[in-house]
Amino acid sequence: MDSGATAWILTSSALVLLMTPGLAFFYGGMVRAKNILAMLLKNYIAMGVITIVWTLVGGSLAFGHLIGGDPMTISDTIILGNLDYFGLRGIADGASIVGGIPNSAFLMFQLMFAIITPALIVGAVAERMKFGAWTLFIIVWSIVVYVPLTTAVWGGGYMAELGALDFAGGLVVHINAGVAALVLAIMIGPRLGYGSRAMRPHSLPLTMLGAGLLWFGWFGFNAGSALAADQAAADAFMATQVAAGTAATAWLLVEKLVNGHTTTLGFASGAVAGLVAITPAAGFVDPFGALVIGLAAGAICFYALKIKSTFNFDDSLDVVAVHLVGGVVGSLLVGVLAVGGVGGGEQFGIQLISVLIAIVFTGVLTFVIATIIDRTIGLRADEDDEQQGLDLRLHNEQGYVLTE
Secondary structure (H helix, E strand, C coil), X not given: CCHHHHHHHHHHHHHHHHHHHHHHHHHHCCCCHHHHHHHHHHHHHHHHHHHHHHHHHHHHHHHHHXXXXXXXXXXXXXXXXXXXXXXXXXXXXXXXXXXXXXHHHHHHHXXXXXXXXXHHHHHHHCCCECHHHHHHHHHHHXXXXXXXXXXXXXXXXXXXXXXXXXXXXXHXXXXXXXXXHHHHHHHHCCCCCCCCCCCCCCCHHHHHHHHHHHHHHHHHHHHHHHCCCCHHHHHHHHHHHHHHHHHHHHHHHHHHHHHCCCCHHXXXXXXXXXXXXXXXXXXXXXXXXXXXXXXXXXXXXXXXXXXXXXXXXXXXXXXXXXXXXXXXXXXXXXHHHCCCCCCCHHHHHHHHHHHHHHHHHHHHHHHHHHHHHHHHCCCECCXXXXXXXXXXXXXXXXXXXXXX
């Protein structure tokens, strides 16, 4: 075993886990004060239930075939792993999935991705989705949608066979979560009063804190995906910083030109857009390519905010504009900007096909899952609960008590 690579993967796993609390504060600051705790808990619950799901079945279904066993196949193309390692029992006895790294370290790193991906979705249904319905949704969604797409891209499946490039999760994480967010936002409907009264963020300092934690953790997200402490990790680390800083600056410039002012929320949103867009490309582009991706993400994702007003759906915290659009931008541009003779017209075509497959796959299955949950226990909180705030009505707590 390579002790340096193992240490880096364990460190990166901790960095990626930190992103979920960071996301909780990023989202939490943007909701109204009466829903802050409900938003935090909807993020944090993923750290609980997805850990259980991944340990029992997710890790084995996603990567069990790479340790051993007989995967399900269609024309010899892997579509899913197996349950030979149910409960992750025996993973230390099988062959290493990644040479030099214990299977427990690799599967821990992948668990952190499985946790944050469904957590990203909740921004689109903020302030109005039942906690129980949300928890059930992410449990089922992680097994039915996230795991098969992970196998397809990173487990030697059909998208890997196609030649799709996704260094750290443009397809698996961001487009996947962004499409699910769009479907849920449309199905659950807008917040009460949406479009008729202002629904301003209650604490932008919390959002800025969350953005900083996300930015910090993202180095583990992207550079850790090199799966070694090597040149690829260093290149991904550099690309991550360049894209994030460039996108945040580009967003502010466009915001100034369009709206006449710059905002803290704009900087935070731009940084996250750049981080999203560089994710699929981090290990494949040079710093200049990362700069181009950052510029594109900052400008395009800013204008993508108009999507929800054009089509009149309430994506409360702009998951679609930042994660879906940013993921598409990065996934397509890696086909053009990848170095080492990888990028080009053919690769761009492969990336486009891969993006379309991910959108259709996630969109259809998310709709089916959400429909079943809605017709059984219901997706949306009661009108009284929504008006008075989910913190008190669903959780019997208050984030802020200013008077006795």
